[in-house]
Structures are given as C-alpha cells and as structure tokens.
Amino acid sequence: MATRTRRPERREEPLSRQRIVEAAIALLDTAGEGALTFRALAERLATGPGAIYWHVTGKDELLNAATDAVIATMTADTTSTTSTAAATPQEAIRTLALGVFDAIDAHPWIGTQLARAPSQSPLLRVFEHLGRHIQTLGVPHPAQFTAASALLNYILGVGGQNAANARGHHQHTSRTEFLDTTATSWANLDPDEYPFTRNVADQLRHHDDRTEFLAGLDLILTGITTRHSPIDPTPS
Template sequence: MATRTRRPERREEPLSRQRIVEAAIGLLDTAGEGALTFRALAERLATGPGAIYWHVTGKDELLNAATDAVIATMTSDTTSTAGTAAATPQEAIRTLALGVFDAIDAHPWIGTQLARAPSQSPLLRVFEHLGRHIQTLGVPHPAQFTAASALLNYILGVGGQNAANARGHHPHTSRTELLNTTASAWADLDPDEYPFTRNVADQLRDHDDRTEFLAGLDLILTGITTRQNTTDPAHP
C-alpha cells in the first residue's frame, strides 16, 4: 500500500511590530480610527490580542507608530532630494509639503494624529526637515522658528481641511458636482454683502486642490525669502 506523502504545512509570517503597524494602517484607511481596536487588529492578523500587546503597549502607541511609518517615507524622500545638486531648499520644501498633503489625503486619520501630538516624532520629523531647509535658505536664526512654524501650520491646516472636505462628500456626489453646486450658490449671494465671493465663484468651480495648495505654499516661501532679503545687510 502506497504511503501518502504529507504536504508541508504553510508557515505563517511571524508576527512583528512592522506587520502590526502595516495592518493598523490598512484598518485605519478602510474603517477609520474608531474601528482600530486590538480585537479587530487581531482578527486581521489571525492572532490573539495578547500577541499584539507584546509588541505595542496600547492604541496611542499604535496610532503614533502608524503615523510615523507614513511620515517617515515623506521625510526620507525629501532628504534624498535635498542632497541632489539640482535641488533647492524651496524645491525640497515643496516636495515635503506636497508629500504630507498627499499622505493626509490618502490617510485622512494622519492629519488628526499630527495635530493631536505636537511633541511626538511624526510631527517633529516634518518640523525638523522644514527647519533644515529654512536654515539652508539662509533665514536668520531669530526668524527660523516663525518661518518653519508658518509652513507647518499651513501644510497641516490645508491638508487636514482638504481631507475633511473629501470625507464630507456625499458618497453619490462627485467632487465636480459638489463644486458646481457650491459655486452656483456663491454666484447667487447678495452682491452688496459678498462682492468678492461672488466674483471668484467660477474659480472655485474650476480649481485644483493640489495646485492651489502649492500656490499658497509659494506665497509663504516668497514672503520668507523677501523678508530675509529686506532685513539682510547684504541686500539693502
């Protein structure tokens, strides 16, 4: 009688902090922060909650680690960009800012996490790299904190608002339909009370969020460099 050859059992990838963080990011992206529980995460990883606690002490640490994992990619990209001969500090800042903007758009929960924990590493990564580029621009030391803070607040504010607008869309209403409806409402406002808003209604209808974000960023960068030149004794 022929013996049956046993098929080797498939070995599962061992549980690690990286696997846990990656699974948490997937859960946060699909269901939001409210759905991130260790029980739900354990089901996704086919393990027990106790095994996860071996690597992560709690939800706050897990949220911070998930945010840091996404943001670390943005800052490492701009570090390599800034090291190239063709890159300028302005270009490096634009790359970093747009990376964070896109990250918040793709992972809306990140904006909340960055604003919630200003002393933790994800936000500090962004602030640190903005500050380095500000230094490279030659901004005087007394103005460096203000310049970096203005850029950071703009990035987080506009990025977070863009993500909130996207989440607030009715699932059966496209962005184009929403903008058309809003622009039409603006155009119908009282001309004496809202003359400016009526005048830019068509620009709202046709605008691109990423393009407007970069345009606003360039206004801030222009202000930083202009102020630097007017206060630098070498530029009377």
C-alpha cells in the same frame, strides 16, 4: 493503496511590531480611526489581542507608530533623491510640503494625528526637515522658528481640510458635483453682502487642490524670502 503525501503547513510570518503597524495602517485607511481596535487588528493578523499588546501598549502608541511609519517613508522619499539634493531650498520645501499633502490625502487620519501630538516624532520629522531648509534659505536665527511654524501650520491646515472635504462629499457625491453645487450657491449669494465670494465662484468650481496648495505655499515662501533676505557671510 497509494498514500497521500501530506504537504507541509505554510509557516506564518512571525508577529512583529512592523507587521502590526502595517496592518493598523491598512485598517485605518479602509475603515478610519474609529474602527481601529485591538480586536479588529487581531482578527486581521489572525492572532489574539494579547499577542499585540506584547508589542504595543495601547491605541495611542499604535496610532503614533502608524503615523510615524507613513511620515518616515514620505520624508525619506522626498529628501534622499538626487534631484532633491541638488534642489534649491524653496524647491526642497515644496517637495516636502507636497509629500505631506499627498500623504494626508492618501491617509486622511494622519492629519488628525499630526495635529493631536505636536511633541511626538511624526510631526517633529516634518518640522525638522522644514527647519533645515529654512536655515539653508538663509533666514536669520531669530526668525527661523516663526518661518518653519508658519509653513508647518499651512501644510497641516490645508492638507487636513482637504482630507476632511474629501471624506465629507465623497460619501454622497463626486468632487466635481460637490464643487459645482457649492460654486452655484456662492454665485447666488446676496451681491451686496458677498461681492467677493460671488466673483470667485467659478474659480472654486474649476480649481485643482494640489495646484492651489502649492500656490499658497509659494505666497508664504515669497514672504519669507522677501522679509528675510539671505545673510552674506563675507565681511565687507
């Protein structure tokens, strides 16, 4: 009687902080922040909660690590390419801003985390890169903090609102249907009380979120460059 050769068991990849963070990101993307528990994460990783606590002390640290992982990847992708290196400061800021916008769109929970922990590294990565581009733009030192903060607040505000809108209306209807319904309600508002809102209702109906985001960003950049023209280092 022939004996059956026993196949060696497949060896599992060792549990690491990186694996835990990657699993947390996947769980956050599919089920949201409320579903991120160490028990759910342990089931996904086929381990016990205690093994996870060996690498991460709690949910706050895990959320920060997950946010930092996404933002670090995004900033690396948007600042290390040859085209970005050769870009103007304005183009570099647009690339960075759009990278954050798209990251929040793909991972809606990131917007909340960035706003919740302004002193943590994920937000500081974005602020640091914005600040460097502001310096390269030639903005005087006393105005650099205000310029970088205005850009950061715009990026987080619009990106977070866009993600919130997507979560809200996609549960029951498509984006097109949602915008059509909202635009129709705007068009039917009282003409004496809401003349402007009625007038732009069709623009709401057909607008593109990313295009409008970049248009608003350009308004801020134009204001910064107009008010703070580059300093000429050459003595007169």
